Amino acid sequence: MTPSQQYQEWTIACTDPSLRELLSAYLWELGFEGLEEGDGLLKAYGLPEQIQTEAVEELLADHGLDASVQDLPSQNWNAQWEASFEPVTVGSFCRIRAAFHSPETGYEYELCITPKMSFGTGHHATTRMMIRAMQELSVPEKTVLDFGSGTGVLAILAEKMGATRILAIENDPGAVENMLENNGANACTHIEVRTGSLEQTQNETFDVLLANINRNILIQYASGMAAATRAGGVLIISGILNEDVPMMQTAMEEVGFRTEAIWNEGNWACMRFKKDNIYLKFDTAIS
Numbered sequence: 193m194t195p196s197q198q199y200q201e202w203t204i205a206c207t208d209p210s211l212r213e214l215l216s217a218y219l220w221e222l223g224f225e226g227l228e229e230g231d232g233l234l235k236a237y238g239l240p241e242q243i244q245t246e247a248v249e250e251l252l253a254d255h256g257l258d259a260s261v262q263d264l265p266s267q268n269w270n271a272q273w274e275a276s277f278e279p280v281t282v283g284s285f286c287r288i289r290a291a292f293h294s295p296e297t298g299y300e301y302e303l304c305i306t307p308k309m310s311f312g313t314g315h316h317a318t319t320r321m322m323i324r325a326m327q328e329l330s331v332p333e334k335t336v337l338d339f340g341s342g343t344g345v346l347a348i349l350a351e352k353m354g355a356t357r358i359l360a361i362e363n364d365p366g367a368v369e370n371m372l373e374n375n376g377a378n379a380c381t382h383i384e385v386r387t388g389s390l391e392q393t394q395n396e397t398f399d400v401l402l403a404n405i406n407r408n409i410l411i412q413y414a415s416g417m418a419a420a421t422r423a424g425g426v427l428i429i430s431g432i433l434n435e436d437v438p439m440m441q442t443a444m445e446e447v448g449f450r451t452e453a454i455w456n457e458g459n460w461a462c463m464r465f466k467k468d469n470i471y472l473k474f475d476t477a478i479s
Contacts, residue, residue, distance in 0.1 A: 200240050202259045204252065207232040211255060213459045217433050221406050222248050237264075282323045286349060291377065301352045304377045305343055306370065318430040321455050321462035322346055322404050325428045328453075328464075331355045334399035337420055339390055340409070340431075344371035346402045348378045355400070358383045361392050390416040397422045406431045411443050418447040421467045426452075430462040437461050 202224075206212045212234045216227050224238040240263075252258055279289040279296075287299040295302060326346065332354030338347040341360035350358050360383055362368050368387050375383050386392040390413045401421045403410060410417075410429055421427055427449055432440055434456055440463060441451050449465035456462075 198239070199237050199264045200243065200261055201264050202236040202238075202243075202248070202261050204234040204236070204257055204259045205232060206234050206255075206257055210459060214433065215251070215255070215257075217459065218251055219248070221408070222251070280320070282320055282327070285327045286323050288345060301349060303345060303348050303352070304374075305345060305348075306373050306377060317457040317460040318404050318432075318462065319345060321457055321460065322402060322428060322430050323349065324455060325430075325453070325462055325464055326350070326353070326402070329353070329400060329426065329428075331400060335359075336400045336402065337361070337393065337396075337398040339401060339403040339413070339417065339420075340405040341371055341385075342367050342404070344374045344383070344385075346404065347371075347383050348374060348380055350400070350402070351380045351382050352378070356382060359393065359396070359398070360385045361388060361390065363387065363389055389413070390420065393420045396420065397425070399425050401425065401427045403427070404430045407433070407436050407440065410440065414443045415447045418444075418449060418467065421449075423467055425467050427465040427467065428462065429465075430460065432461050432463070433459050434461045437463065 204215065206215065212229055215234060216229075219227060219236050223243040224236040226237040228235045248259075277290050279287055279293050281287045281299070284298060285300050287296060287302045288305055289295070289302065291304055291306065323346070326349060331350055334355050336347070336350040336355045336358045338344070338350065338358060338360045341347050341362045344360055347358045347360040360371060362371060362385070365387060368385060371385055375385070397420055399422055401417055403417060410432065417427060427444070429440070437454060444463075444465050445451065449467055451463065452466050453464040454461060
């Protein structure tokens with residue numbers, strides 16, 4: 193969220209946790225910038241001009257739900273978000289904290305992120321699964337493309353893991369600004385940031401491609417991601433629901449990828465592919 197703008201709060205009564213998680217996935221794509229769950233409620237926040245109101249109302253009606261909507265007073269949303277930010281851990285592999293949290297030992301990697309209302313602080317299941325998937329990679333001396341980088345968490349982790357060059361692409365200017373701040377806070381020197389979409393790769397190819405976006409963008413850019421991945425390279429994607437996995441598997445295999453692994457957390461999925469002719473498949477659940 194951008195500081196001091198007039199936002200709307202949509203409050204949806206929904207006691208089913210699985211349905212709340214399903215709705216969350218779609219609401220991100222319908223213009224909302226922040227979501228909050230609790231006490232049988234799902235609250236969604238966004239700018240009125242960006243919310244696809246008719247599509248949201250249709251989505252809720254399909255599930256027998258409705259929402260109460262209120263305009264919120266202008267306030268510094270980033271300050272409120274920062275005040276509630278808690279560190280995120282992915283096992284002993286990675287800890288994501290803010291500058292106002294003390295460092296802790298016992299983690300292989302620790303990232304310092306200035307928390308803004310941007311996707312990618314590590315609190316969302318898809319970001320955590322991407323990090324878990326990266327844990328299985330060997331990236332020293334390799335090149336990495338982080339497509340839809342958000343706050344830059346994955347790009348920063350790739351550098352800490354030893355990647356020699358990382359290209360981070362993001363189309364949201366606010367997220368790009370935040371990403372540059374985070375790169376500096378982590379003393380990153382191998383990350384290049386470009387504003388835009390996959391066309392910004394300029395026909396370059398990479399050993400590892402990371403894309404935590406959403407189903408529609410992943411399908412739209414499937415062939416572009418294949419072109420940007422070297423033969424033998426790895427693609428890791430998330431931002432998709434479990435029900436989207438068969439569709440995504442078909443889309444990626446049609447452009448030359450082979451499925452290697454699938455992770456699940458709640459209703460969300462993360463998939464790893466390899467660009468070669470070997471077909472491997474392992475289904476793994478994240479506890």
